[in-house]
Every structure is written in C-alpha cells, then in structure tokens.
Amino acid sequence: MQYNKLGQSGLKVSEISLGSYLTFGERVNESDSVRTIHKAFDLGINSFDTANVYQQGEAERILAKALKSFARDDYVIATKAFWATSKGPNSRGLSRKHLVEQVHQSLKRMKLDYVDIFYCHSYDYETPVEETLRTLDDLIKQGKILYVGVSNWNSEQLQEAIQISDKFLFNRIIVNQCEYSLLKPDIEDTIIPDSEKLGLSQIVFSPLAQGILTGKYNKQIPELSRATNPNINKFFTSLFTKESLRKAQQLENLAGEFDLSLTELALSWVLRKNNIASALMGASSPKQVEENVKRLNKQLTSEMLTEITKIYNS
Template identity: 65%
Template sequence: MRYRKLENSGLKVSEVSLGSYLTFGERLNEEESARVIHKAFHLGINVFDTANVYQSGRAEQIVASALKSFPRNEYIVATKAYWPVGNGANSRGLSRKHITSQVEASLVRMKLDYIDIFYCHSFDTETPVEETLRTIENLIMQGKILYAGVSNWNKEQLEEAVKIADAHLWRRIIVHQCEYSLIKRDIEPEIIPYSKNNGISQIVFSPLAQGILTGKYNKLIPKNSRATNSNTNKFFNRLFTKGNLEKAAQFESVARELGLTLSQLAISWVLANKNVSSALVGASSTQQIEENTSSILEEIPEDVMRKIEYIFNRKTHLQD
C-alpha cells in the first residue's frame, strides 16, 4: 500500500480507503464487517469512512468497534453530518447546533475522543458558510476534530469556504469527497484545478462507477447486489446504460493486457490524477478488498492511457 498526503496538511492517507455505505450493518452483520475491516487494515488501508446517517449510526458503531483492537494512531476515522437524523427543525444541515450535536453523538457512538476527518456531507443553502466554518474551527480547537472536509461542493462553494477561512485566519478545509470515475468526470474542469491551487485534496467515492467498472453486471443486475437496493438505484441507474457497459467491456480488454482486473485498472486510473489522494471503495468480502488493494499501478503507461481515453472519448487525463 502506498500513501499520499492530504494537501496543505501532514496527514498521510492510504491510496485506497474503505467505506461503509450500505455494507456494514446492512449487507454485513457486525462479525462479517469486522472481518472485512481487519483485512483492510492488515492490507495497509488506514482510512475508514462512515457517516452519522449510514445505517442510522450503526455503521459508525461497527467501524469503530472493529478498529478498537488496533493502535489509535495507526488509523483514520472519517465521518460526516448534514442529512436528517430526525424530524425536528434543527435535525439536519450545517448549523452550529446540528454540527455540534452530531459530532458529540458520533463520538459517543464510536467511543472515540476525536474524529480524524469531519466532512460537511453536503452544502447547506440555509446556513451561512461562516457559521459552519466557525463551528468546525471551534471543534478543532477543542480537540474533537483534527481535520475538516466537505463533500459534493461545487467550485464556487469551495472558493467561498477558502476565502472565509483565510479572512478569519481559520484552518482551511483540506479534503473534498466526491464521486469520480472514468464514467463520472464532472470534477475535472473546475474543481480539480481550483483544489490543486488551494491545497485541497480529493478522496473520491464510486471509482468503480457503482460496480459497472467491475464487469460483474454485464447486461444483467445480479440478485442481492448493491444495485438492487432502493437507496442506490438513483445513483446506479444514471450510469447503467448500454453505452457504458460497452465501454466497460472494451476497458476490460485493456486491463487484461496488463494482467489486471477491470477494477484494479479503474482504481489505478483514478489515482493517476495526483490531486486524488485516495480512492474510496466498499467491500462485502475480504476477497473484494484484497482485489481492490492489490496490483494498483504507480503509473499508467502513456500508450495505455491513450487507449483508455479513446474508449471513453474524453480529453487527456490530468496527471500532474
């Protein structure tokens, strides 16, 4: 396993991170989840990602419980808040009240003294960004959060956050979590260039395009797969097209030429962008996490990169 720094910080993260959305506490019970988490740790993964709303807080509990047997300084726990956790008027968003209560609740659930990375799980149009950032700065000063991040913000929102932090001499956000894959490349034109210039790294989810870049779907959706879950259909259906399946089939032939699986080359491609510090994957078995952490290329040959870009009909991939 190789490690990369989150920009504008000294924090080193594994090139592959393990997520818990729709797996720990839903598809897998606590014992099964622990086996996957322990395997990931022994393979060198040091970032374990969760959120207060994943499985209604159960994912946080399972992740933290499984990691308790390892030294606290050797792993990074990332969690998030924004989405509703109740029916009250202040049970969602990025207000001082909601963030403070959710950080406290997450710490209690996970039995931790601090959260390594806290993400704003979406952008809140109803709360001033200054209020959100001031709250996070206060929690960092209290030692309850070490680093701040955001998820699914656009370039203008990132820019506002940087300007406000600088104006108040607060710590900047250092990481943006977003979707990124060969099939979903929205962040390339604006977010990546802005982030590179302002010390913000990307930790990207769905590098395998909701499983399409694993080859497992072909033309049918297997029973009991993540794609059959009603919570993922809205994401999966956007990508599950005939054209994308055809591209995935061509991409798989390129991977075979390199002696890699489709998944391994897809993750290698995401990591070829140096603004991406880590690819966030899910896993429902120890075999899956082992495949997704092995044979990741440190550099993709130029001729292979050209083949990949030809298949997906896009401009040259950003590698600097």
C-alpha cells in the same frame, strides 16, 4: 500500500480508503464487518470512512468497535453530517446547532475522544458558510475533530470556504470527497485544477462506478446484485445505463490487451493524478478487500491513457 498527504496538512492516508455506505450494519452483519475491517487494516489501509446517517448510526458504531483492536494513532477515521437525522426543523444542515449535536452524537456512538476528519456531507444553501466554518474551527480547538473536509462541493463553494477561512484565520478544509471514475470523470474539468490551486486534496468515492467497472455486469446481471435490488442507491441508478455498460465492455477489452483486469485499469486511472489522495471503496468481505488491494500500483502507459480517453469520449 502508498500513503498520501491530504491538502497542505501533515495527515497521511492510504491510497485506498474503506467506506461503510450501505455495507456495515446493512448488507454485512457485525461479525463479518469486523473481519473485513481487520483485513483492511492488516493490508495497510489506515483510512476509514463513515457518516452519521449510514445505517442510522450503526455503521459508525461497528466501524469504531472494530478499530478499537488497534492503536488509535494507527488509523484515520472520518465521519460526516448534513442529512436529516429526525423530522425536526434543525435536524439537518450545517448550522452550529446541528453540527455540534451531531459531532457529540457520533463521538458517543463510536466511543471516541475525537474523529480525524469531519466532513460537511453536502453544501448548505440555508446556513452562512462563515457560521459553518466557525463552528468547525471551534470543534477543532476543543479537540473533538482534527481536520475538516467537505463532500460534493463545487469549485465556487470550495473557493468561498478558503477565502472565509483565511479572512477569519479558521482552520482550512483539507479535502473534498466526490464521485470520480472512468464513467464519471467530471471533476477533471474544474474541481481538480481548482483544488490544486487552493491546496485541497480529493478522496473519491465510487472509483469502480458502483461495481460496473469490475466487469461483473458486462455479460449478465448476477443474482442478488445491486442491479436486482429494488432499493438500489442513487449513485448506481445514475450509472447503470446501456451507454455505461457499453463503455465498461470496451474498457474491459482494452484492459485485456495490456494484460490487466478492468478493475486494475479503473483503479490505476483514478489514482494516476496527484490530487487524488485516496480512492474510497466499499467491501462486503475480507476477500473483496484483499482483491482490491492486490490490484494497486499498475502503471498506465501513455498509449493506454490515449485509448481510454477515446473510449470515455466516444
């Protein structure tokens, strides 16, 4: 397992991170979740991601409970806040009130003294960025969070945050979490080059395009898969199109020509850029974690990259 630094900090994360969106406490029961988390740790994964709203806090509780088996300095745990936790007018967003309350509630659920990375789970158009960053800087000084990240912020918003942090000498954000895959390469246009200039790294989610880049949808739709679930998540819905399936089949054919699986091709493509510190993946079993880790460190030639570009531009 390779470990990469986040931004201009000294924090290192494994190139594969284990997420908990729609898995621990929902599709996966607690005992299986614990086994999956332990397998990830045993394989060298030190970066674990969750959020206060994942399974109404259950994902946080299960993840932290499983990690209690290991030394605290051996893993990096990240959580987030922004989305509504109740119907109250202050139950969402990045205000001082909501952030402070959610950090405290997350720490209580996870029985932790601090979290390593705390993400702003979205951009808040109703709260001044200075208020948000000042609050997070205070939480760092109090020792309740160590580093700050953001999720799904665009280049202008990232630049604004860095400028405000530098003006008031706040601790800078070090990481942006966004979607990135062969079927959604949008961040290459501005987010990645601008982040490099600002000193930010990316931890990207959906590197396998919600399972589409595993090839399992190329021939037929498996029973009990996300495609047959009426409550499928918004990320899958936006990606599961005839066009995406056509490209996934072409990419699988290309991977076969170079003796790679589609998953190996997709992961290697995502991790080829230095600005991508880690690919965030979900897993519902220890076997799935093991399979994903085995598919790392495949080098893509210039010929392969050229052919890939032709496919996703077609």
